[in-house]
Amino acid sequence: MEHFGDRWSLLILRDLMVRGYKTFKEFQQSGEGIATNILANRLQRLEATGIIFAEVEATDGRKVNYRLTEKGIDLAPVLLDLLIWGARHEETGASCTLVLEMEKNREEVLAETRRRWRERDSTPLLPSFDKDGTGRKPARTQRIEKSR
Amino acid sequence: MEHFGDRWSLLILRDLMVRGYKTFKEFQQSGEGIATNILANRLQRLEATGIIFAEVEATDGRKVNYRLTEKGIDLAPVLLDLLIWGARHEETGASCTLVLEMEKNREEVLAETRRRWRERDSTPLLPSFDKDGTGRKPARTQRIEKSR
């Protein structure tokens, strides 16, 4: 529990899980403006506690991709519940209705999230975080809903 | 999400929800040793964001009981998932097996937790936190399990 007792660790995990961020630069530019020394420190700590791990990208030796370990993937329920709570009680801009839809399909969404992280598919969980205009679908959540 | 971005807020909420703590003094003596000025500040912040509220005890004008609002009660799933994650991946002393039992009865445990908080019954959710020797049962979790 003490791993999340700071301003940034939870936000980094959210970016990792919900948005599809992987690299130092992506986290750094993630809106809230984390200082680079703090970001480096938090990534180290999360790695030291076995929640994430770093791997150098094969095609580009500069880039380090941060990914969730199994221990990190197991935090998915926590993050999802936080997302749901935020959607219900805070104004999170858009995507409230989508998140609250997810609540009904909690187990399916979690299974899909876990599956995607295991096979290193880091498509954003929420479409509002897919701002690059590629139009990728955000996790097939609608499809999941219908397939019950 | 930024409400929990510090070392103590989550711990206070855990004490409030899982242990049955209500008063300033209980939080202060809660093991980890929070400074009184920080505790006062965090209680104020949690109250300002509508997660808890303070009420003076009727029978003793000195005591202030901190209680969860509906918004705070809605954080129960997050805390439960954190508890489960901790039981699985960290050494939490005792009660690991009990917490992992709760995972199977997630909905029942949550319903019971919400019910108890609504009617202001602050019996500790976990027996390891009932150290006063009164021998009160810790939330009837066994009973819940059998009543499926």
Added chain:
DNA sequence: AATTTTACTTGCGAATTGCAAGTAACCCTT
């Protein structure tokens, strides 16, 4: 009336954080 209990403040040194700048390795272009 005096002491104790409870819930806080206040002041100050210590630790943490944020900001700006710098560095090193790697890639890409010419």
Added chain:
DNA sequence: AAGGGTTACTTGCAATTCGCAAGTAAAATT
């Protein structure tokens, strides 16, 4: 193959926050 750009950090310092010890005020107990 040399220069410039990109990525992932580190370093130094100022500003904020935190932690500790002590103090205060109101209510209860003796």
